[in-house]
Amino acid sequence: MLKLGKRLTFDEASVIIGNHFSDIKDKLLNTLQLHRLSENQPNNNHLIIASIDQKILELKPVPFYTAVSINDNKKYLKYLFIPLSIILFIAIIAPAILREGTNSFFKYDEYIAPKAPFSFAVLNKNLTVTQGDDITINLKLSGDELPAEIYVEDGKNTYKLQKENISKFNYSIKNIQSDKKLVFKGGGFSSSGFTLTVKPRPELLNATATLNFPAYLGKKTEQVANVGDMLLPEGTRVTWNFKTGQSSSILFILNGIENNLKVEDNESAFNATIKNNSKYSITPKNQYVTLRDSLSHQITVVKDQVPGITVEEKPDSVSNKALYFSGQVTDDYGFSRLSFKYNIKENNRIVSSFAKNIAIKSNVTENTFFYFWDLKTASAKPGQEIEYYFEVADNDGVNGAKVTRSEIKTFKQPTKKETAEQVNASNQALKQKVQSAIRLANTIEKESKKVAESLIDKKQISFEDKKQIEALLNKQKQLDEAVKEIKEQNDKNIQQQEDQKQTGELLEKQKQIKDLFDNVLDEKTRELLQKLQNLMNEKNKDQTQNELSKMQLDNKTLKNELDRILELYKQLEFEQxxxxxxxxxxxxxxxxxxxxxxxxxxxxxxxxxxxxxxxxxxxxxxxxxxxxxxxxxxxxxxxxxxxxxxxxxxxxxxxxxxxxxxxxxxxxxxxxxxxxxxxxxxxxxxxxxxxxxxxxxxxxxNNLNAKELRRLLENLLTTSFDQEKVMLALKK
Incomplete structure (x- = not known):
């Protein structure tokens, strides 16, 4: 680099390399020579460059070990014996020198504490904790010399450990949120680092519920935030929506059935239709933590109640086969129908049925109703039985309409024999009442005559006379009541005979007798009683006597009329x-x-x-x-x-x-x-x-009636002629 000393040329270097690697020899030198030749002839170097490319392909990578000759270097192995013997001697006598010396070499990125006369040992089997949990680290010292106090370096802070005895200490950490590296110190020495690993805790951040009520309730959808315990109508569709933190799934347990819900973007959902009281729990989970942070809640279901019905029955005042009903139906949500039903039974077997719906308001919780029923429309045969009742159904859209019946009542259509017996008994009762009224009228006739005659020779009405007249008036009132009862009994008998097939002639006779009973006691008789009462109080003897005579005649007429009606009634009874x-x-x-x-x-x-x-x-x-x-x-x-x-x-x-x-x-x-x-x-x-x-x-x-009519007309003519003769005689 500094260009000091003699440098090798490329050709010299290629020769040296060729000598050490037999595969290269002069190939590298030839390539260098061709390169210089191409530089000298730049205009005609295509063939030269092609030759260079071919040489380069031949100069493939050559292993380095082929340049070293083992045989040539064996002569130098004797010089390694002395250092190797020294290393082996140290390893036997003091191995710690080699071990500790090399430890810092291999762990170059870690702090190597000075060797202490004692050792630090953490007794906790596992230094892994869930986020947010607490942990107590138990430390034990062992060695010849132990320090009196131990400290822990927790990040930038140092804390003193709680001493249990001379060799045991503990350190508590609350609400751990992240990993920690702890180093224990004591007596001027430090331990190696201990790593406290924190696993993320799955969290349920929020839970809401959407309540879709059964359609028949008519209630709008509701949203419930921070859902917990719930009170729901039966059949409500509940959709839970969850927001989580550090969770991969949610274990949703409903009535003991586990449902694993997948969490995506920290959100998850579950839905179910609730029909009975239920219990559910929510447990967020992840791949690290198996501990459960569950929330358990109760769902109370309000069942749709059965409808109620009350009915009051009243018979018609005119016909014993006409019934009036009034009633009330109630329910917690509403109704689907109200029906009147009856079954016709024969020998405990239903032979026909009937049902009719009654109009009511369906979307209210209470209805009042009225119904009229004519039993004749049932067309029950003699001996058959009619059982009848009202039936109300609610509008339960979850389980189907629930039905409640009113009290089942029965009407037994009498057999032909029973009908005949009832008619005969009623006829007998009527005849007895008529006969009793005839006897009473006869008694009043005789007693009124007797009292009237006793007043002839008296100047005024005495106390005893007054008592006798009052007794007569009471008997006359009793007679009036008896005649009323006869009329009512006759009307009742006519009702009983409605189902019997009668000819038009019999019905006409029945109507005539009814008219006779209705008119047998006219308004004049009642006026006579009132007038007689007033005269008696005024002690008017003469007029009282006259009125008593009228009473006598009236009762005689009444007795005769009742006799005639009774005989007509007997004849009608026979014909019927x-x-x-x-x-x-x-x-x-x-x-x-x-x-x-x-x-x-x-x-x-x-x-x-x-x-x-x-x-x-x-x-x-x-x-x-x-x-x-x-x-x-x-x-x-x-x-x-x-x-x-x-x-x-x-x-x-x-x-x-x-x-x-x-x-x-x-x-x-x-x-x-x-x-x-x-x-x-x-x-x-x-x-x-x-x-x-x-x-x-x-x-x-008919012949007898014609004869009676002829005799009556003859009597009228005779009487008329007799009256005419008397009038002519008086004129003379």
Whole structure:
């Protein structure tokens, strides 16, 4: 570099290199010579440059070791024996000299502390801690000479360690946030550096929830910040959104089910539909820390409650088959429908059903409703049962509408026999009330006559007379009430007979009798009672006597009118019962023939056919009893109807029915069908016979009414002529 001494030329150097490397020899020298030649002939050097490139390719890299000859240098190995012997001797006698001397050479970038008469040993198995945690470092000294105090160099600060005993010390660090390099010092000596490694702690910085409520609730979506415990309607869709720090994933546990959520850009999310009380926890994680910093919360679910219903039922004041309902339905959110339903059952089996929706407001929590039901629209047959109720359904859009029923009530359509018994009982009650009213009117008539006669010879009304008149007035009031009860009983009886098939003529007679009951006690009678009360208080003897005479006549008229109405009512009752029995007989004949056809075609099993025949046999027995009662009622009339007991006809029918049942017991379907058909035909004949008797009775009644009318007209004419004669005699 300083150009001192003799320098080798390129040619000389190439010769030396060629001598040491046999592969090169004179190739390098030739290349240098060609290079100088190309410089001297710059205009015609293409071939020279090509030759140089070829020489360069031949001068490929040559290993250096080929320049050293081992054999030539073996003679110098004897000079290494002396230094190697010295090194080996030191290694045996004092190895620390070699070890410590070379240590600083190899660890050139570390501080090598001076050798102390004691050693520092950290007892902690692991100097790795999670960010934000606390750690206590336990240090132990060992050696011949131990210092009394130990300090730790923590960055730029130095702290004294807590001494436990002569050889043990500890140092606590709170809320570690980053890695630390610690050096312990004591007695003028320092330890090597100890590195405290801090692993990042995963953090949940923020958690929010979006609440999507079930659509039927009509509530808007809500956002909940810093979400924790929640109170939710059933079926709410919850979407949790998380913001994290130093986290790679989130462990979200819902009701014991683990869900690993991936964190991207420090954000993650999870959603679920909550239907029951739930518990959830949120645990952020990363690849370093397995410790959990979990947040656990409770979700309380408010279930959709079942709807409630209350119903009040009131019968119609006119018809016993008309019902009025009023009620109220309640729910926590709203309703989907309110229905009135009824089932018609026969032998504990539903034969038909009906449902009708009632208009209510669906988006309110309370509704009041009213409903009218005419039981006649149900068209239940005799003996069938109607069970009816109201049914309300809420608008639960999560689990489906929940239904609540009102109390199930029943109405039993009486059988034909029960209907007849009820009608007969009501008729009997009416007749008894009429008879009682007749007796009371007769009593008032006699007593009023007696009191009136007692006042003839008296100048004024005495205290005893007043008491007797007051007793009469009380009895007259009782008679008024009795007549009212008779009218009400008659109206009730008419309602009971609404379902019975009656001819137009019977309905007209029923209406006429009703009019008679309604007018049997007119307003003049009530005025008479009030007038008599006033006269008695005024002690007006003469006028009181006159009014008592009027009372006597009025009650006599009332008694006679009630007698006449009672007899008309008995006649109507007989005709109604006769018509009912004819109708029943026609229906029995139809059913008997239908059963004969079923038996013939074997459409049903033998046991079912026997049960139906037994039912018809029982119906015929009941009809036989009714006909016997009808005969007795006819005999009790003042003018009995031309009614002949059909007992022999009934017995013939019953024999055919029994024969058909016996044939069914023997599984003789053909014979049974013939007997059933014959029984049905006999029923039709008996029905026609009774209809003829009914028509004959009506004709006889019409003739009697005509005779009565003729006699009445004759009496009026006779009376008129007699009055005319009296007037002429008075003029003379």
């Amino acid at each position: 019962n006769l018509q009912t029995d004819i109708n029943r007989l026609n229906e029995l004949a139809k059913e008997q023939k239908e059963l004969a056809e079923q038996t013939k075609n074997k459409k049903q099993d033998n046991e079912s056919l026997k049960q139906k025949q037994d039912a018809l046999n029982k119906e015929m027995k009941d009809l036989k009893d009714d006909l016997k009662n009808l005969e007795e009622k006819n005999k009790s009339l003042e003018r009995p109807n031309p009614f002949e007991n059909a007992e022999k006809d009934v017995q013939d029918i019953q024999k055919e029915q029994q024969d058909s049942k016996d044939a069914l017991d023997k599984k003789d379907s053909k014979n049974a069908s013939q007997k059933q058909q014959k029984a049905g035909e006999q029923m039709e004949k008996l029905s026609k016979k009774m209809s003829d008797m009914q028509q004959q009775g009506e004709e006889m009644e």
